[in-house]
Amino acid sequence: MAFTYVCPFCPLGCDDLPWGGNGDWAQIAECERASAELASFKHGTVARLHDRLIDDQSLVVDDFLRRLKLPAVPILSVNQPTIEESKRLVDWLVQSRIRLSSAERDPSERAFANTIGRDGNVTATLGDVYRHAKSIWVLGDPDETFPRLNKQLDRLKATVVRSRQIDSLYLSRLSEPADWLLRDYVGIIVASNAFAESEETIAADLLSRLIAKLNAPLDDRRMRRAVAIRLSSDENLSSVMRWTTNHSLDRYSTDLAAHIQVGSPRRADFSARPPVKLQIGGIDFGPDAADAYLPAGQPGIDLAGTTIRLDGSVTLPLTRQVETHLPSRGTLLGQVIASLSADSASPIETGNKR
Numbered sequence: 001m002a003f004t005y006v007c008p009f010c011p012l013g014c015d016d017l018p019w020g021g022n023g024d025w026a027q028i029a030e031c032e033r034a035s036a037e038l039a040s041f042k043h044g045t046v047a048r049l050h051d052r053l054i055d056d057q058s059l060v061v062d063d064f065l066r067r068l069k070l071p072a073v074p075i076l077s078v079n080q081p082t083i084e085e086s087k088r089l090v091d092w093l094v095q096s097r098i099r100l101s102s103a104e105r106d107p108s109e110r111a112f113a114n115t116i117g118r119d120g121n122v123t124a125t126l127g128d129v130y131r132h133a134k135s136i137w138v139l140g141d142p143d144e145t146f147p148r149l150n151k152q153l154d155r156l157k158a159t160v161v162r163s164r165q166i167d168s169l170y171l172s173r174l175s176e177p178a179d180w181l182l183r184d185y186v187g188i189i190v191a192s193n194a195f196a197e198s199e200e201t202i203a204a205d206l207l208s209r210l211i212a213k214l215n216a217p218l219d220d221r222r223m224r225r226a227v228a229i230r231l232s233s234d235e236n237l238s239s240v241m242r243w244t245t246n247h248s249l250d251r252y253s254t255d256l257a258a259h260i261q262v263g264s265p266r267r268a269d270f271s272a273r274p275p276v277k278l279q280i281g282g283i284d285f286g287p288d289a290a291d292a293y294l295p296a297g298q299p300g301i302d303l304a305g306t307t308i309r310l311d312g313s314v315t316l317p318l319t320r321q322v323e324t325h326l327p328s329r330g331t332l333l334g335q336v337i338a339s340l341s342a343d344s345a346s347p348i349e350t351g352n353k354r
């Protein structure tokens with residue numbers, strides 16, 4: 001019998017991935033990322049050190065650690081951790097056993113999150129905007145981080161207007177907003193690259209003020225509603241961090257490049273950054289992306305877990321579809337961290353020196 005399940009590969013959390021009852025992997029025609037991740041998982045990946053593939057994964061972790069010379073407190077980049085994985089990550093962060101790399105976090109996303117946190121801006125869920133908004137303004141480029149979002153928006157009846165990298169001048173000229181911004185319910189979606197480079201903070205502030213201004217009476221009985229949707233690519237980890245410590249991820253983050261990548265890299269353009277030393281799980285893009293690779297189980301495919309949708313609206317179950325007996329990402333990372341902590345000879349570095 002065929003059924004559907006929640007996709008674990010990006011925070012959009014699409015819940016319509018088909019799983020063939022005959023055991024065939026589904027083709028995700030609408031989403032290249034899910035298709036690529038599923039194909040990689042289906043065909044199986046093996047451990048790799050530089051360009052040498054290693055079939056026998058037993059004893060690989062210690063051997064890799066000897067050769068890779070990771071620092072005692074490695075910097076991590078983690079793609080789409082589940083809530084369960086996030087709890088372990090938060091423990092390790094608080095204990096100063098790892099740090100997070102913010103080098104790949106989008107400056108517009110960070111600036112707008114700070115503005116919303118400070119101003120308590122009017123926000124809504126994606127589902128509410130999909131159902132009720134008359135106009136939707138998409139700022140930035142959601143395709144890379146949330147591949148199916150634009151396709152979902154194209155199916156709506158609402159007017160959808162897209163802008164990229166708007167600057168403070170553009171926003172300040174909106175003191176006389178266009179007609180489509182003056183409809184009775186406007187949803188504003190802020191994705192990566194929403195604001196012009198180095199203007200992220202001021203642009204986020206101006207947008208926040210514009211949203212406040214757009215919330216005005218339409219007539220004696222009706223209010224015009226304008227809401228912001230912040231699409232967070234770190235919703236699970238930042239939520240668990242807030243619940244358990246009341247801190248933001250920034251406190252434990254560094255702008256330095258990561259030593260360890262958990263899951264697939266968020267961006268498949270490796271020309272602008274050095275390879276990480278070790279990647280655990282996800283798609284293996286070869287030595288350009290990581291010096292070494294360890295295959296690992298994927299929550300939502302061969303492991304169970306839970307995840308929060310990117311707008312924080314709902315917690316979704318990630319169910320196990322197949323049995324692979326691969327170690328989980330958390331188990332492998334735990335082995336790496338325990339080994340590094342125990343190895344007093346391992347020098348503590350402050351960055352990813354290459």
Ligand code: SF4
Pocket residue numbers: 007008009010011012013014028031032033034146147148149
């Ligand atoms: S958009 Fe994200 S959640 Fe939806 S199918 Fe693609 S990778 Fe999965």
